[in-house]
Amino acid sequence: MTHSAASAPAAGSAPATYVWADWSLDDLLAAKAASGLRVSLVVPARNEAATVGDVVTRVREALVETVALLDEIVVIDSDSTDATYEVATDAGAVVHRSAEVRPELGSHPGKGEAMWKSLFVTTGDVLVFMDADLVDWDTHFVPGLLGPLLTRPEVGLVKGFYERPGTGEGPEGLGALDGGRVTELVARPVIALEHPALAGLVQPLAGEWAIRRELFASLSVPTGYAVELAALIDTCRLRGAGAIAQVDLGRRAHRHQALLDLGAMAVQILAAVERRRGGVETLAGAGSSTTGGDAAESGRRGEESVRLRQYRPDGGRISPVERDVPIIERPPAKDLL
Numbered sequence: 081m082t083h084s085a086a087s088a089p090a091a092g093s094a095p096a097t098y099v100w101a102d103w104s105l106d107d108l109l110a111a112k113a114a115s116g117l118r119v120s121l122v123v124p125a126r127n128e129a130a131t132v133g134d135v136v137t138r139v140r141e142a143l144v145e146t147v148a149l150l151d152e153i154v155v156i157d158s159d160s161t162d163a164t165y166e167v168a169t170d171a172g173a174v175v176h177r178s179a180e181v182r183p184e185l186g187s188h189p190g191k192g193e194a195m196w197k198s199l200f201v202t203t204g205d206v207l208v209f210m211d212a213d214l215v216d217w218d219t220h221f222v223p224g225l226l227g228p229l230l231t232r233p234e235v236g237l238v239k240g241f242y243e244r245p246g247t248g249e250g251p252e253g254l255g256a257l258d259g260g261r262v263t264e265l266v267a268r269p270v271i272a273l274e275h276p277a278l279a280g281l282v283q284p285l286a287g288e289w290a291i292r293r294e295l296f297a298s299l300s301v302p303t304g305y306a307v308e309l310a311a312l313i314d315t316c317r318l319r320g321a322g323a324i325a326q327v328d329l330g331r332r333a334h335r336h337q338a339l340l341d342l343g344a345m346a347v348q349i350l351a352a353v354e355r356r357r358g359g360v361e362t363l364a365g366a367g368s369s370t371t372g373g374d375a376a377e378s379g380r381r382g383e384e385s386v387r388l389r390q391y392r393p394d395g396g397r398i399s400p401v402e403r404d405v406p407i408i409e410r411p412p413a414k415d416l417l
């Protein structure tokens with residue numbers, strides 16, 4: 081994989097933008113040795129038996145066995161009902177079931193929960209996150225994301241971005257750099273309205289990103305799909321946009337969710353944005369209970385779920401389908417480590 085998705089945005093625009101090939105593996109190995117930092121790859125995975133083995137195997141061969149850029153590969157099995165645990169273990173990852181990590185803290189469904197739980201079972205000073213459902217990707221994603229973190233101390237969080245093959249071919253003339261449906265219809269509009277400092281991010285919802293442990297452990301973490309946007313908003317507020325960098329990783333393709341499931345993702349993202357109105361301090365106690373829940377006691381901001389009603393045709397009638405979308409946030413892990 082040698083091409084890059086795009087040339088960098090205009091000079092002076094934040095965040096700082098790089099291309100994965102800006103650093104050679106030798107550069108990064110030297111920077112890692114000089115810094116003494118340990119690096120963990122964390123792969124949250126729910127029912128990804130079809131793809132998680134390939135993700136773990138290729139990264140292990142390239143970045144643990146061929147060179148020692150990664151100190152560990154940890155898969156957090158997020159309540160899978162398929163063979164994700166066994167496949168990831170056979171591929172050479174250290175695998176933890178999310179619900180079994182610090183069980184006294186309780187367990188919630190969701191990707192953000194798996195990532196928050198990873199803080200209790202990993203040793204890296206830097207955590208690199210990668211989705212388990214990738215089908216068009218390459219191992220250079222990991223060194224690409226590490227480049228800014230290993231070479232620029234002021235950078236705390238690095239987002240990946242990429243071309244998405246097979247998208248962006250509509251009459252609107254969009255390019256392959258359009259995001260997914262939630263990115264374009266929820267995340268970017270919210271960023272434009274409320275968080276314009278993040279508008280320079282090409283793929284704000286990318287699942288491939290990296291963060292310093294101490295920063296991630298200081299953040300409130302939504303248990304579901306809002307983990308990415310929440311981390312960006314909170315990092316920007318706590319440390320400024322200069323603490324965020326992005327790296328062009330080339331191409332990426334993944335499995336797509338059904339539109340109605342993406343509606344639930346959108347609810348989670350909008351709930352996390354709402355909680356951040358007024359500042360990070362509004363997060364204190366926001367739905368962060370570990371079991372059960374007492375929405376009445378904590379009011380709107382303490383709600384643990386939102387009832388989402390969608391509609392399906394049903395034999396000539398319209399059938400409403402309701403789901404309760406969890407909007408829980410975990411408190412900063414630093415207080416629990």
Ligand SMILES: O=c1ccn([C@@H]2O[C@H](COP(=O)(O)OP(=O)(O)O[C@H]3O[C@H](CO)[C@@H](O)[C@H](O)[C@H]3O)[C@@H](O)[C@H]2O)c(=O)[nH]1
Pocket residue numbers: 123124125126127128158189190191192194210211212213284285286287288305306307308309334335336337345
């Ligand atoms: O309850 C869950 C759901 C998902 N995952 C894993 O999280 C990753 C991404 O999940 P996916 O359902 O494929 O997300 P997308 O629909 O692709 O959503 C995109 O947008 C989300 C919102 O920002 C990001 O969290 C995702 O990483 C990003 O790929 C995969 O490895 C999943 O197995 C979990 O671990 N637990």
Ligand SMILES: O=C(O)[C@H](O)COP(=O)(O)O
Pocket residue numbers: 259260261262263264285335336337342
């Ligand atoms: O990033 C997104 O917006 C969601 O993951 C949806 O992506 P998709 O529209 O490519 O499935």
